Amino acid sequence: MLYLVGLGLADETDITVRGLEIVKKAERVYLEAYTAILLVDKEKLEAFYGRPVIEADREKVESGSDEILADADKVDVAFLVVGDPFGATTHTDLVLRARELGIESKVIPNASIMSGIGCTGLQLYNFGQTVSMVFFTENWKPSSYYDRVKENVQLGLHTLVLLDIKVKEPSLENMARGRLVYEPPRFMTVAQCASQMLETEEERQEGVWGPDSLAVGAARVGAADQKLVAGTLKELAEVEMGRPLHSLVLIGKRAHDLEKDYIREFAVDQATFDASWQKGGYGTM
Amino acid sequence: MLYLVGLGLADETDITVRGLEIVKKAERVYLEAYTAILLVDKEKLEAFYGRPVIEADREKVESGSDEILADADKVDVAFLVVGDPFGATTHTDLVLRARELGIESKVIPNASIMSGIGCTGLQLYNFGQTVSMVFFTENWKPSSYYDRVKENVQLGLHTLVLLDIKVKEPSLENMARGRLVYEPPRFMTVAQCASQMLETEEERQEGVWGPDSLAVGAARVGAADQKLVAGTLKELAEVEMGRPLHSLVLIGKRAHDLEKDYIREFAVDQATFDASWQKGGYGTM
Numbered sequence: 001m002l003y004l005v006g007l008g009l010a011d012e013t014d015i016t017v018r019g020l021e022i023v024k025k026a027e028r029v030y031l032e033a034y035t036a037i038l039l040v041d042k043e044k045l046e047a048f049y050g051r052p053v054i055e056a057d058r059e060k061v062e063s064g065s066d067e068i069l070a071d072a073d074k075v076d077v078a079f080l081v082v083g084d085p086f087g088a089t090t091h092t093d094l095v096l097r098a099r100e101l102g103i104e105s106k107v108i109p110n111a112s113i114m115s116g117i118g119c120t121g122l123q124l125y126n127f128g129q130t131v132s133m134v135f136f137t138e139n140w141k142p143s144s145y146y147d148r149v150k151e152n153v154q155l156g157l158h159t160l161v162l163l164d165i166k167v168k169e170p171s172l173e174n175m176a177r178g179r180l181v182y183e184p185p186r187f188m189t190v191a192q193c194a195s196q197m198l199e200t201e202e203e204r205q206e207g208v209w210g211p212d213s214l215a216v217g218a219a220r221v222g223a224a225d226q227k228l229v230a231g232t233l234k235e236l237a238e239v240e241m242g243r244p245l246h247s248l249v250l251i252g253k254r255a256h257d258l259e260k261d262y263i264r265e266f267a268v269d270q271a272t273f274d275a276s277w278q279k280g281g282y283g284t285m
Numbered sequence: 286m287l288y289l290v291g292l293g294l295a296d297e298t299d300i301t302v303r304g305l306e307i308v309k310k311a312e313r314v315y316l317e318a319y320t321a322i323l324l325v326d327k328e329k330l331e332a333f334y335g336r337p338v339i340e341a342d343r344e345k346v347e348s349g350s351d352e353i354l355a356d357a358d359k360v361d362v363a364f365l366v367v368g369d370p371f372g373a374t375t376h377t378d379l380v381l382r383a384r385e386l387g388i389e390s391k392v393i394p395n396a397s398i399m400s401g402i403g404c405t406g407l408q409l410y411n412f413g414q415t416v417s418m419v420f421f422t423e424n425w426k427p428s429s430y431y432d433r434v435k436e437n438v439q440l441g442l443h444t445l446v447l448l449d450i451k452v453k454e455p456s457l458e459n460m461a462r463g464r465l466v467y468e469p470p471r472f473m474t475v476a477q478c479a480s481q482m483l484e485t486e487e488e489r490q491e492g493v494w495g496p497d498s499l500a501v502g503a504a505r506v507g508a509a510d511q512k513l514v515a516g517t518l519k520e521l522a523e524v525e526m527g528r529p530l531h532s533l534v535l536i537g538k539r540a541h542d543l544e545k546d547y548i549r550e551f552a553v554d555q556a557t558f559d560a561s562w563q564k565g566g567y568g569t570m
Contacts, residue, residue: 008301009394016395017305018298084396086403088410092547095406099550109294109401109507110301111369111394114409118371119392121380124399125415129442132410151440157414222394262377265384 002069002098003078004085006110010223011040012048019108023049027075030056030068034167035089036082036245039223053080057168065097072103087112088130088162113247116221117160120228121262126254128152130160133193133248135186143200149250150208156254156285161197163188163246187244190217190229194236194248209233212276214251216263217241231268232276239268253285287354287383288363289370291395295508296325297333304393308334311363315341315353319452320374321367321530324508338365342453350382357388372397373415373447398532401506402445405513406547411539413437415445418478418533420471428485434535435493441539441570446482448473448531472529475502475514479521479533494518497561499536501548502526516553517561524553538570
């Protein structure tokens, strides 16, 4: 049996009791370590599980899944995923490959950022589609996400923006020299996301958002040091939220007063927040 | 401290390790028992926690929250919520009330149906806003949900439909006679939802969906006997999915082939499914 076990969002104790039982008994335990990270390292997980954990990078999962699935028709293999196995990154491809090989699979759900973002007090009912923000480079600033956010904004819905992480990315410079060297890990911050959004708006000029649009930055959702900050994109572009992972929500205009009451507690500046709320026509759609 | 602890979706072992530690140590433990249910009863939870659990119905949470919050500035109170505390039903009002009383609160996230529905293989990125379906009566068939689904459909997005449950609802007939008697619990099925949707379309006639529109019914997400069924609304209106809780996803036309490959495995009839997929123009937006 292939078990896809969600680890939740923060640390080793966020696994469910059922998930932990499976990990303790499985023949092999893999950790998907390229689309999200926990706030603790592999050694801490191993100590908590009392088991060795094999790190699975993108290559191992996408091209080498047969190693992961080897013998899984006879023994139990646990594939651990930060968040939920079918959340922000879905591992349907691994399950489909298992199906082809006649291997059964079971999913152990857990908190995903897609629902954990409810901790902002913004109602999940009022979210439209979710988008991802990649790191811009000098020559590559993809803005296709802008069109999707626009659809949400026109309906007055909130948008969850998931922020890029780069873990174990080969260094292009070194690859050119024939060496396989990895770049140090990078995690996008709320401030980077907000400023890239302002850059895209400057380029596209369709008025989907602006410096005074309200958003909420969320860092380390579910952890003891979880941090929420509400403010305008201009304010958030300057905010310091600490260590990863970060996410951002662009607030939609259909927002309710109850949502406002909840988030203004986290405002960079409550006066600016109230003024932007009123001027932006939030709560009026 | 007020702890809002998510219990996940299926049984007593879906609590996280961290959540369980909190429940074991809290002075009082409440279970929110009116917006969702686990597949096990209170006695099973109490045996698992080794603690008494106080059932909190809507009245106790909405009007009597001061009882729940009593002394929570000095002792730890755990408020257990099926799914995630800020998922389908958010308990922001309880947290706001705690704030007013100077009581700190912490949330222990868990799987919510809002992300757990990813088990269908439909990508959470491609979902629009979520809607709720209430039980229709002879004289009350609210169709405001239709407008919201329409917005999703026009964008080609999937829609998660959460189905009504009635737990501890006073019997109107008995209330009229001055007696407080509760109706037996009721849980909407996938079949009921699909046929109410067809009824609404018949009334509204805007062609947002029809008998051949594709949808996925999901029962007991995350449980050992989780069941998924894909088919047309006409097919789903006849389907038998077993005990609660059920949910339904109306598939959007932006669907990818990977999503199709995953869900056709669960089709009532794969030939009908393929024909409806092609005829309906799924995967072409």
